[in-house]
Amino acid sequence: MNWKIWKKKNDHKKKKTKTREWVDAIVFAVVAATIIRVFFIEAYTIPSGSMEKSLLIGDFLFVSKVNYGARIPMTPLAFPFAHHTMPLTGTKAYWDGIQWKYHRLPGLSEIKRNDVVVFNLPVGDTVALENQEPSYYNLIRQSDWKTVNSQYTITSRPVDKRENIIKRCIGIPGDVVSMKSGIMSINGKIDPLKNTGQMPYKIKLTTGNVNFEVFSNLGFKVSEMQQLDGETYLANATSEMIQKLKPLDFVKSVELYVESPSTNDGDLFPLDPKRKWNVDNFGPVKIPAKGWTVKIDSNTMPLYYRAIRTYEGNKVEQKAGAWYINDKVATNYTFKMNYYWMMGDNRHNSTDSRYWGFVPEDHVVGKALFIWMSFDSEGSFLHKIRWGRLFRGIH
Template sequence: MSWKFWQRNKSAEPKKKKTKTREWTDAIIFAVVAATIIRVFFIEAYTIPSGSMERSLLIGDFLFVSKVNYGARIPMTPVAFPFAHHTMPLTGTKAYWDGVQWKYRRLPGFQHIKRNDVVVFNFPEGDTVALDAQDDNYYQMLLRGETRTQIYANHTIVSRPVDKRENFIKRCIAIAGDTVSMENGLASVNGKKVPLEPTGWFYYTIEFKTSDINMRLFQDMGFKTAETNVPTIYQFEGTPAMIAELKKSDYVKSITENVAVKGDFDKAIFPHDKNRGWNLDNYGPIIVPKKGWTVKMDSVTMPLYERSIRIYEGNKLEKVGNDWILNGKKATEYTFKMDYYWMMGDNRHQSADSRYWGFVPEDHIVGKALFIWMSFDSEGSWFSKIRWNRIFKGIH
């Protein structure tokens, strides 16, 4: 039998039909691969777990976040279980293997991050986590007075690579190279005051002319209220627009915005430096690092930039006497390798943001929030729980 004759007869043979099991397996593999590519490089769904962005974004909002606007980040921890972020849903074990780590790379995007963009990013202080603690932020636990020995003895501590740290969503107040500050609760960027977004919440002390007040009326207006020891005085939480309407009420005697006193040091506020005396409503000015910017390394600047130089940019840094030793050599200045951003929540008095943990490096940026595709309230029947007016609402 000739080779050509054998080949013709071989090609004429009918192909073996796939079994149902094989067809389903191929379909599932294709679906997983396709969905993973879409999720990593194009668009991904997220949910809002906290009230830090109220009322711009509400707890129970489900968002689509674009990876292409700023450029998709190439996976830095490529070996991971599909559709799981850092933890397996049932077993609670790691959903990734950090034995393989790729350096930070990003595909070209359509735009750069702009001021007031709503951005999803990996939590900068999420590199070390206390798994079994209600507040799993290892660094805040240290600030509260717990020693490293106590924390490691009482909790399960894990380290996470950049792209497997918890996802946060905030508004970008300042971009790389900007100077940001805050005075009496009002932020400024490059010397220009930046009022809170109209949806942002503040705390107020409201004094009424009489104690005969129906709080239900104000709660129906959208306020969150709390009593005090004085029958005519209440604590209100609401937006400036809501307060403007409240001022029209004949029952209101006075309205005072609750802000921290300037100079009243709060050790939880970045950079946790008592000499600066900063707090939630009064801090700065701070220059947000920009790629190529050179900063002098001294006692004034290093409390602000030491973590960025050491942790985010991966340098060996130590202080010997009054000198800084950078990668084994004495250094008096440092040039940044990445851009950084300053993120804040619209609900500023209930937001863990850059005021607490500082700058967000560019390699932590996940994507830009686009629109809400579904929203659920925690109260009511399953049908009434859906916030119909928020479905397909854009994020601004």
Template sequence: MNFKFWKKRDNSKKKKKSKGREWVDAIVFAVVAATLIRVFFIEAYVIPSGSMERSLLVGDYLFVSKVNYGARIPMTPISFPFAHHTMPILNTKAYYDGVQWKYRRLPGLQEIKRNDVVVFNFPEGDTVALENQVPSYRSLVRASGKEAVDNMYTIVYRPVDKRENYIKRVVAIGGDTLSMVAGLVMINGKPSPLIETGQMPYRVTFKTADVNLEAVEALGFSIQRNEIFQYSETEYMLKGSSKMINQLKELDFVATVDPLVTNEQSFKEEIFPHDKNRPWNVDNFGPIIVPKKGWTIALDSANLVMYGRAIQAYEKNTLEKKGNDYYINGKKETTFTFKMNYYFMMGDNRHESADSRYWGFVPEDHIVGKALFIWMSWDSFGSWFNKIRWNRLFRGID
């Protein structure tokens, strides 16, 4: 009896892949691999504005970790690779929002802490006026009214993970009580000074009109970046870190140096929560409690001014007032319990930063990742080899 345990495969008849097919397979593999790395491990970002100076400069290229806080599972899974919310050149949506997944996050290496530098999706970026995106849609509505804005611009809605990416420093976490007095942040009643690499504006008076600006620039101040502005022959506005200011005070031609802070009584309507009963401004506001998962608040007019948007837009509830009663999702309630942690973010360039002082809390489902280090830094004001800031390459972010 003849048993045949196997038959040798004839590979000579197997059709060889064409060069074109090999290239297509390689490209598909590279796209899938790069997408998985971007979503679950690490992603590159560039700093477009000066809101984090001097910690982060315009032209700094960063790597942002998705692993530290746990990678967020995509909430809008169908999208064009490597495009965020808009297709280059075509200026059309780069995603399909007909399929939406609920917020989930993989386990991380750490919790978000105060002073972490974090990339997140802009909370007020849910609604966008396409032709005028620099002020938020809600800022436009507060200034001109909803009907006027809707008639003037093309209005679109963006899912959480397709909103603009911002980068700021966490100054308060869920459960913290935050206030700001004359430019100084207070957390739970204790001072939290601006870090050494942050900057504030100062009014500097020199003893003579013949100011040695070269000596001033040698300390790190830059005329090109508008960090030196002249009021009069002897008075200037300089923006710098506390270290730079202390060095400036030691120059023999400097008379006085005073921080420029907004008057305590100067109400700014653009400051969160945009309530005239709270005369707050960029340097003086609070106290304000940052919501925390499991924290319960009473439903009253004062709390709804502060937390109403979080209850509706971020926690996704309907909220109605009927007479003196409040209804959440059609049910009469006297309290509300938060389901997510929230954070209060600020830029290190305190007077040049659109941050939580203007639009409020950042929910945990908007968190993208933790900024790790700068891998490239490009100075558009530099010349030739000085365009690369060599001293910033591969620098960690504190």
């Protein structure tokens, strides 16, 4: 009797080859890892010292996409695990032929003051192309709140493909931020720098013959201390380090080293000649909130021009002393998004909202959670790993 007639056709299906099994496994792993990276958690490396001593160069972090709600990719077609550039070829790792509007899934909380946030760089990734003209950022520095000359062709990376950077959220939507003599104020109340934040201090010693190992033991980077004269040094330090330094017998005086209120840096936000601000003295500035309506005039437009035009996608022009938004005379404007004021903890070694202003909500990537690995490039072979920083939470 031919028993084969009882077998189902599926029984004759060929068994997967080892190659096919490996391909299926790799595809599944890539898809699963991409979903986790986009919607749940992503690794990030600290590239600069702008957040010292909260975060150090060589810290490896996990950034949560869940806390503030995962951002739906605005550039959906991209090479897995590459941000904006292919690692070997240096070519684009995405195709911007398809662009989705900004949407974000519900999150566990809103961004709070003092949260450490990863976001896309608001400026510096945009280029003005006209016979190899300089970067758009330089063009913006010259006339950010004026009409950009129509001869330039503006091109840029999509928002979600711009550089990721990390700072501390100092102000949330609706806050009024200002700084005087290096001290921040939020809504008129002083907001002291956290113990892990650094400011420059001028340190006068009683003698030039000092064992600088004492400074090193207190946490100072001796190699970065600047000697102003025989017994006077300029150094970055936390308030806690300064409190330990002051009682030492060879220390004559210690004072905060900040810019005078009369000093005009000239290249700070909002690039307005009428506002003579510097890194230690600026404001007050009100941070836009979704639904907030601002009166449009010569005083407010330097502050909000970029947000209205670049971030919210409006055509903005000034004609015969009047402002036009989308070809209509405008005396006020209602914001469509929330904005934030971000600053580095290492205040004199950070390019942040003092330089480029507000961070729109659609630029926010996620909240920094904890350090999972930390390497010290200057450490000896046996001390490359900073064991004390592993799995430390970020506050």
